[in-house]
Amino acid sequence: xxxxxxxxxxxxxxxxxxxxxxxxxxxxxxxxxxxxxxxxxxxxxxxxxxxxxxxxxxxxxxxxxxxxxxxxxxxxxxxxxxxxxxxxxxxxxxxxxxxxxxxxxxxxxxxxxxxxxxxxxxxxxxxxxxxxxxxxxxxxxxxxxxxxxxxxxxxxxxxxxxx
Amino acid sequence: xxxxxxxxxxxxxxxxxxxxxxxxxxxxxxxxxxxxxxxxxxxxxxxxxxxxxxxxxxxxxxxxxxxxxxxxxxxxxxxxxxxxxxxxxxxxxxxxxxxxxxxxxxxxxxxxxxxxxxxxxxxxxxxxxxxxxxxxxxxxxxxxxxxxxxxxxxxxxxxxxxxxxxxxxxxxxxxxxxxxxxxxxxxxxxxxxxxxxxxxxxxxxxxxxxxxxxxxxxxxxxxxxxxxxxxxxxxxxxxxxxxxxxxxx
Numbered sequence: 001x002x003x004x005x006x007x008x009x010x011x012x013x014x015x016x017x018x019x020x021x022x023x024x025x026x027x028x029x030x031x032x033x034x035x036x037x038x039x040x041x042x043x044x045x046x047x048x049x050x051x052x053x054x055x056x057x058x059x060x061x062x063x064x065x066x067x068x069x070x071x072x073x074x075x076x077x078x079x080x081x082x083x084x085x086x087x088x089x090x091x092x093x094x095x096x097x098x099x100x101x102x103x104x105x106x107x108x109x110x111x112x113x114x115x116x117x118x119x120x121x122x123x124x125x126x127x128x129x130x131x132x133x134x135x136x137x138x139x140x141x142x143x144x145x146x147x148x149x150x151x152x153x154x155x156x157x158x159x160x161x162x163x
Numbered sequence: 164x165x166x167x168x169x170x171x172x173x174x175x176x177x178x179x180x181x182x183x184x185x186x187x188x189x190x191x192x193x194x195x196x197x198x199x200x201x202x203x204x205x206x207x208x209x210x211x212x213x214x215x216x217x218x219x220x221x222x223x224x225x226x227x228x229x230x231x232x233x234x235x236x237x238x239x240x241x242x243x244x245x246x247x248x249x250x251x252x253x254x255x256x257x258x259x260x261x262x263x264x265x266x267x268x269x270x271x272x273x274x275x276x277x278x279x280x281x282x283x284x285x286x287x288x289x290x291x292x293x294x295x296x297x298x299x300x301x302x303x304x305x306x307x308x309x310x311x312x313x314x315x316x317x318x319x320x321x322x323x324x325x326x327x328x329x330x331x332x333x334x335x336x337x338x339x340x341x342x343x344x345x346x347x348x349x350x351x352x353x354x355x356x357x358x359x360x361x362x363x364x365x366x367x368x369x370x371x372x373x374x375x376x377x378x379x380x381x382x383x384x385x386x387x388x389x390x391x392x393x394x395x396x397x398x399x400x401x402x403x404x405x406x407x408x409x410x411x412x
Contacts, residue, residue, distance in 0.1 A: 117355040125373030132366040
């Protein structure tokens with residue numbers, strides 16, 4: 001199964017030239033990455049629960065339950081060499097037209113080799129992307145925790161990819 | 164000054180239709196966030212252990228101590244809130260591989276796999292400099308390893324282990340330099356990372372907070388306040404480039 005991801009970010013300052021300042025571009029180097037050959041899992045989390053994404057040598061899991069995600073074979077995703085490469089999450093409103101309240105807490109205790117202190121907070125239309133081609137495997141008891149208990153009306157789309 | 168920031172995520176699994184399995188698309192919905200009228204600063208680091216992007220007094224943005232300027236007005240660049248952060252690690256020269264201290268130095272010091280300080284006695288000089296990231300791997304089983312930053316003197320290498328794999332007390336270590344940028348953060352863009360995050364060549368982070376309400380205490384951490392710092396260490400490796408962009412309003 002060929003698997004393609006494209007991740008890009010573009011930052012650009014443009015002055016239209018009609019004001020006092022002439023057109024001045026202040027362009028950040030393109031953050032543009034296309035990667036292929038990876039397995040992946042996709043999740044959508046809603047409600048007010050607390051969920052943890054982690055992995056073992058064979059599969060991603062959510063709340064300690066393996067994710068059966070290969071769309072062709074129907075089998076658990078195999079993670080070659082026990083290596084995961086990246087993850088991304090997007091925080092959005094669960095129901096169009098209904099504004100969320102509060103925030104989503106995110107904690108990483110070692111997923112993709114990253115340990116954050118405490119948690120950070122994300123609100124509607126926030127996005128996070130991480131990719132590291134040499135991420136170590138997740139150790140027992142570690143993972144990426146998405147805590148929806150501090151808000152209402154949020155949907156978190158979560159993607160993780162592996163070797 | 165109009166400022167457009169766009170961050171997109173597109174993930175798609177495409178199975179070739181020519182195989183015995185028909186075409187299969189397993190696609191994540193495209194995700195795009197965009198915002199105008201933000202301020203930004205960029206920086207590139209190619210060496211050194213203490214490269215910083217920081218918030219100073221009155222929200223001024225500094226890069227390794229130098230105040231950043233608005234490219235249009237020429238005045239100091241000040242953030243009220245953090246809105247985004249990006250870090251990419253690539254080769255400084257696309258045709259030149261990074262260089263670093265020699266790999267393959269061995270140690271027979273008996274050590275238990277665990278986080279914390281570990282002292283390896285090494286027979287040969289590894290040429291490491293303080294702050295280099297090193298992984299110690301068991302020769303008998305590569306699933307057993309310890310990794311962290313080191314200080315080095317003569318035949319003694321002290322590793323502050325922050326990441327481990329496997330278990331046991333072992334005495335067949337081989338030491339490898341990890342050529343990477345090491346990232347730490349003090350509440351920068353709402354994220355604190357005390358244990359260095361190693362980013363090897365090809366790694367990227369992008370974070371964007373689309374909405375910040377100054378009256379909402381839930382998001383106070385993303386206010387730009389004096390002392391918030393992102394630190395990037397390239398200790399012990401030559402030929403890597405860490406590109407950073409930060410967004411604020």
